[in-house]
Amino acid sequence: MTYCVGLLLNDGMVLLSDTRTNAGLDNIATYRKMFVFEEPGERIVTILTAGSLSVTQTTIARLQEAISDNPGADGTTSIMQAPTMLQVAEIIGRTLVQVTREISDKLSTMKQAATASMIVAGQRAGGGMRLFLIYPEGNFIEATADTPYLQIGEHKYGKPILDRVVNMETSLVDAQKAVLLSMDSTLRSNLSVGMPLDLMVIEKDACKIGSQRRIEAGDPDFAAMSDAWSQALRDGFRRITL
Amino acid sequence: MTYCVGLLLNDGMVLLSDTRTNAGLDNIATYRKMFVFEEPGERIVTILTAGSLSVTQTTIARLQEAISDNPGADGTTSIMQAPTMLQVAEIIGRTLVQVTREISDKLSTMKQAATASMIVAGQRAGGGMRLFLIYPEGNFIEATADTPYLQIGEHKYGKPILDRVVNMETSLVDAQKAVLLSMDSTLRSNLSVGMPLDLMVIEKDACKIGSQRRIEAGDPDFAAMSDAWSQALRDGFRRITL
Numbered sequence: 001m002t003y004c005v006g007l008l009l010n011d012g013m014v015l016l017s018d019t020r021t022n023a024g025l026d027n028i029a030t031y032r033k034m035f036v037f038e039e040p041g042e043r044i045v046t047i048l049t050a051g052s053l054s055v056t057q058t059t060i061a062r063l064q065e066a067i068s069d070n071p072g073a074d075g076t077t078s079i080m081q082a083p084t085m086l087q088v089a090e091i092i093g094r095t096l097v098q099v100t101r102e103i104s105d106k107l108s109t110m111k112q113a114a115t116a117s118m119i120v121a122g123q124r125a126g127g128g129m130r131l132f133l134i135y136p137e138g139n140f141i142e143a144t145a146d147t148p149y150l151q152i153g154e155h156k157y158g159k160p161i162l163d164r165v166v167n168m169e170t171s172l173v174d175a176q177k178a179v180l181l182s183m184d185s186t187l188r189s190n191l192s193v194g195m196p197l198d199l200m201v202i203e204k205d206a207c208k209i210g211s212q213r214r215i216e217a218g219d220p221d222f223a224a225m226s227d228a229w230s231q232a233l234r235d236g237f238r239r240i241t242l
Numbered sequence: 243m244t245y246c247v248g249l250l251l252n253d254g255m256v257l258l259s260d261t262r263t264n265a266g267l268d269n270i271a272t273y274r275k276m277f278v279f280e281e282p283g284e285r286i287v288t289i290l291t292a293g294s295l296s297v298t299q300t301t302i303a304r305l306q307e308a309i310s311d312n313p314g315a316d317g318t319t320s321i322m323q324a325p326t327m328l329q330v331a332e333i334i335g336r337t338l339v340q341v342t343r344e345i346s347d348k349l350s351t352m353k354q355a356a357t358a359s360m361i362v363a364g365q366r367a368g369g370g371m372r373l374f375l376i377y378p379e380g381n382f383i384e385a386t387a388d389t390p391y392l393q394i395g396e397h398k399y400g401k402p403i404l405d406r407v408v409n410m411e412t413s414l415v416d417a418q419k420a421v422l423l424s425m426d427s428t429l430r431s432n433l434s435v436g437m438p439l440d441l442m443v444i445e446k447d448a449c450k451i452g453s454q455r456r457i458e459a460g461d462p463d464f465a466a467m468s469d470a471w472s473q474a475l476r477d478g479f480r481r482i483t484l
Contacts, residue, residue: 154398156396156398156399156431156432157398157399157401157402159399159431160399160402160427160430160431161475161479163430163431164430164472164475164476164479165475165476165479173484174479176484177479177482177484178479180484181479181482185402188402188405188406189398189401189402189405190398221484225482225483225484228481228482228483229478229482230406232474232475232477232478232479232481232482233403233406233407233474233475233478234406234407235474235478236471236474236475236477236478237403237406237407237416237419237420237423237474239470239474240419240423240467240470240471240474241467241470242415242418242419242422242463242467
């Protein structure tokens with residue numbers, strides 16, 4: 001499986017993805033699930049992926065091809081030319097569902113299907129920040145002030161911490177802590193989510209990557225944060241009276 | 243859905259279940275999911291249930307009938323006469339799978355199936371405490387020192403806290419806190435799990451209910467504990483440095 005989470009805050013967007021893929025328990029590999037399309041200052045679109053690797057890789061490759069290699073690329077096919085982030089989400093949704101159909105057709109003789117979902121975070125110069133969750137069927141929902149985060153993959157373990165500490169006013173520093181602790185809970189409880197992690201911050205109106213960091217297994221800062229959180233939970237637990 | 247959890251500790255067993263059932267989101271009701279079969283000092287068997295209500299109710303009713311109404315009841319059919327807790331688990335598993343088959347046969351014309359799973363906690367005089375998870379297919383697993391808890395239903399939200407604070411040495415008081423906080427995280431993040439709750443403690447070798455408590459929505463102690471835990475999480479979160 002996978003765990004990816006995106007936050008849409010007043011100050012910017014924070015995105016985190018794991019890198020574990022598996023075909024069965026005995027075939028585990030590391031693949032990046034965070035993909036950036038950027039023209040600094042003009043537009044940034046970051047995509048997080050969950051689901052069948054053949055679907056997500058082909059979808060990302062088609063999106064890339066529609067930008068760079070296709071002489072007929074325009075705002076209806078290229079996510080770097082689409083006039084709004086809504087239309088970016090629609091292009092990604094259409095591409096995802098087209099790829100899903102093609103691959104599921106191939107798999108149908110095996111009575112199998114392949115699906116994927118995506119989180120899309122983006123902003124273009126002059127527009128607002130937008131954060132979408134694209135479903136396997138190509139339709140999508142958008143983060144709002146009521147629920148400023150979106151998750152794909154193994155979302156349940158890491159939801160309680162987000163429900164408690166994240167709102168639109170959360171600072172970008174606290175937001176990074178929140179998504180990392182949400183991931184930490186998921187990593188501890190589910191083997192199908194694994195290090196390394198990819199963490200990205202996009203500051204409001206910058207329309208470019210604010211910071212991007214790969215956190216490797218054994219990263220001392222992440223380990224220290226994880227230990228401190230465990231200790232805080234145990235301390236808090238001890239102080240609670242029944 | 244449902245969330246039920248059972249802990250097997252050196253000092254005894256702690257069991258907690260919610261009471262929400264739903265047929266779709268627009269048909270929600272409250273049903274007890276904790277059932278006790280007790281001959282104090284000789285034997286206690288507590289069953290927690292998750293899944294299709296028609297399956298769980300019929301299974302419990304059959305188990306009850308096999309104890310009380312059946313003149314031919316013996317150790318192969320009555321969970322109050324079975325010579326070991328392993329055989330209790332086997333009777334429950336057999337009954338569950340029989341009921342599941344009968345009901346799924348009825349549903350097959352609608353292309354539907356009904357399933358359920360159960361946690362069984364028990365001890366008989368002279369035997370050890372045993373805690374089983376019975377799968378819908380009737381087979382089962384047992385809690386051990388490595389993993390002294392079992393969960394059924396919506397288990398993911400409340401797993402991180404158990405993974406962090408529970409082991410065989412956990413006291414019965416701390417164990418009650420742990421299952422209640424595990425439930426609290428689940429209640430906050432998933433509407434299909436709901437108050438009131440049923441909490442039971444079975445002390446080691448007592449072979450009877452140690453304490454049993456229904457925690458209603460708005461219970462001031464539970465609300466205070468929930469608030470204190472939220473505060474502890476937020477305080478802990480604030481102290482963590484990235």
